[in-house]
Amino acid sequence: MSIGVKICGITEPASLETAIEYGADWIGFVFFPRSPRFLTPAQGADLSIRMPTNGPARVGLFVKAQDSDIQAALDEVPLDILQIYDTPSRAAEIRNRFGLPVWLAYGVSTRSDLPAYSDLDGLLIEARPQIDALRPGGNGQSFDWHLTQNWHPPAPWMLAGGLTPENVSQAIAISGAQAVDVSSGVETTPGVKSAEKIRTFIQNARSTCARSKS
């Protein structure tokens, strides 16, 4: 089965076109104002309209968002999935309110941080942010990929955090992930994506035979 790939934090057409050209499955639009990848709903709409109907899915990223924030984005952008940084109960509330699949992000540093239960549609497993982090994700920080070995995920999950074109194959092989997500690792500076890095990341991820779950 082909490794799923999400390219997150797209902010301009050129990198969007590269991600589409090389077969990204998901494109992340960040609606978190303190992110260097922040998009207004109107900016998200300008990018979304460039996406083919049979292309990648549109993932909207929200951090402790009010319903009104999410609604404002949905009024402009036909998001397919909502990626939420909040509590599991709030994530379930959002799913019920908006009727869209919801992925919940988990910052992990030890095995006990991995969720044992979830009734959501997906999990994003990434490094727990540093205490002084300016944001809960998109920090280019990885965690010990051995932590997910022999883990029985309660929902489909995606590996994120500190992935790069150079380490993604090893990350897949060690973690057993069937899907990966990247933002910083395909940028030249925070918020500025590199078409070459995007291409190489996707090709390297897809050329990896994910380690079978044991």
Ligand SMILES: O=C(O)c1ccccc1NCC(=O)[C@H](O)[C@H](O)COP(=O)(O)O
């Ligand atoms: O990307 C951001 O700036 C961001 C800001 C606030 C919350 C989440 C954010 N990104 C979420 C993602 O899905 C990232 O792709 C994921 O955290 C991995 O980021 P990176 O380590 O930079 O590859």
